[in-house]
Amino acid sequence: MQKNIVITGGTSGIGLACAKYLIDNQYTVIITGRTELNLKNALKVLENKATGYISDTSSLEDIDILVEKIKIRFKKIDGLFINAGIFKAAGFEDTTENIFDQTMGINFKGAFFTIQKFIPILNNPSSIVLNTSIVVFKAFKNTSVYTASKAALESIAKVLNIELTQKGIRINIISPGVTESPIQKKSGMDDNAIDDLLRHFSETSPIGRILQPKDIAPILEFLLSKNSLVLRNEKIIVDGGTTL
Ligand SMILES: NC(=O)c1ccc[n+]([C@@H]2O[C@H](COP(=O)([O-])OP(=O)(O)OC[C@H]3O[C@@H](n4cnc5c(N)ncnc54)[C@H](OP(=O)(O)O)[C@@H]3O)[C@@H](O)[C@H]2O)c1
Known part of the structure; x- marks a missing residue:
C-alpha cells in the first residue's frame, strides 16, 4: 500500500525536491506552504501528483485546520x-x-506544535524526520x-523518541550542509x-x-521507509563532507 507523507514547506527547495523524489518512488505526498502562488507553482512542477495545502506552520490554528483536512481526506499518515x-x-x-520571533516561531515553535498536533493521525509505525542544519x-x-x-x-528529538515510542513513532534527523x-x-x-x-x-x-x-531526497526516503525502522534519534549529516 502507498504510504502517505506530509512535507511542511514542500513548495520550494529541499521540500519540493523531496516531494518529487517520493512521488517518483510511489509515495502519496502532501505538501504545505504559506504562499498561494508558490503552492500553485509547486503543484505544477509535481504534475499535480501531490496534494497541497496553504498552512502557516507558525500558526497553531492553521496547524489544527491542516490536520483536520488531512484526516478527512487521508485518514492517517505514515511520515512527516x-x-x-x-x-x-x-x-x-x-x-x-x-x-528572533519569526525564526523561533517557524523553525522551532511551529515544528514543535506541528509534531504534537499530527500525533493523532500518525500510523503505528510511522516516521518523523526533522530537517535541522x-x-x-x-x-x-x-x-x-x-x-x-x-x-x-534537535534537542526535542531524544525526548519524543522516548515519549512516543508506545505509539510506534520514531524521530530521526537530517542535518544538511549549505544547499543551493x-x-x-x-x-x-x-x-x-x-x-x-x-x-x-x-x-x-x-x-x-x-x-x-535533490541530494537530500534519497536520505529522507530511507528515514521514512521500513529500512530505517530500528533507527531512533539518528542524525544523518548530508553535507558532502564539508564539515570533516
Ligand atoms: N538550503 C540550505 O542551505 C539548508 C541547509 C540546512 C538546512 N536547511 C533547512 O531546510 C529547510 C528547507 O530550506 P530550503 O533551503 O529548501 O528553503 P526554501 O527553498 O526557502 O524553502 C522553504 C520552504 O518552507 C516554507 N515555509 C517557510 N515559512 C513557512 C511557514 N511559516 N509556514 C509554512 N511553510 C513555510 C516555504 O514556503 P513559502 O514559499 O510559502 O514561504 C518553502 O516551501 C529549512 O528548514 C532550512 O532551514 C536548508
Whole structure:
C-alpha cells in the first residue's frame, strides 16, 4: 500500500525536491506552504501528483485546520517531514526581536506544535524526520537565532523518541550542509555574498560541488521507509563532507 507523507514547506527547495523524489518512488505526498502562488507553482512542477495545502506552520490554528483536512481526506499518515523553515542572515548585535520571533516561531515553535498536533493521525509505525542544519555543530557567523532554532529542534528529538515510542513513532534527523536553494535569496544576503558562499562551499567540498536539494531526497526516503525502522534519534549529516 502507498504510504502517505506530509512535507511542511514542500513548495520550494529541499521540500519540493523531496516531494518529487517520493512521488517518483510511489509515495502519496502532501505538501504545505504559506504562499498561494508558490503552492500553485509547486503543484505544477509535481504534475499535480501531490496534494497541497496553504498552512502557516507558525500558526497553531492553521496547524489544527491542516490536520483536520488531512484526516478527512487521508485518514492517517505514515511520515512527516518537518522541513518548513526560514533563515535571516543577521549579526548577533543586529538581530531584532522580529527576526528572533519569526525564526523561533517557524523553525522551532511551529515544528514543535506541528509534531504534537499530527500525533493523532500518525500510523503505528510511522516516521518523523526533522530537517535541522550543520549550524548546530559548526559555527557560522550571522546565524545566531537560526542556530538556536535548529539546536532547539534537535534537542526535542531524544525526548519524543522516548515519549512516543508506545505509539510506534520514531524521530530521526537530517542535518544538511549549505544547499543551493531559494533560502539564500530570502535571507537578506546580497547576490555577491550568495555567490561567495556558494563558491566557497563548492571549492572546499570533497564532492567538488555545492549540494542540491535533490541530494537530500534519497536520505529522507530511507528515514521514512521500513529500512530505517530500528533507527531512533539518528542524525544523518548530508553535507558532502564539508564539515570533516
Ligand atoms: N538550503 C540550505 O542551505 C539548508 C541547509 C540546512 C538546512 N536547511 C533547512 O531546510 C529547510 C528547507 O530550506 P530550503 O533551503 O529548501 O528553503 P526554501 O527553498 O526557502 O524553502 C522553504 C520552504 O518552507 C516554507 N515555509 C517557510 N515559512 C513557512 C511557514 N511559516 N509556514 C509554512 N511553510 C513555510 C516555504 O514556503 P513559502 O514559499 O510559502 O514561504 C518553502 O516551501 C529549512 O528548514 C532550512 O532551514 C536548508
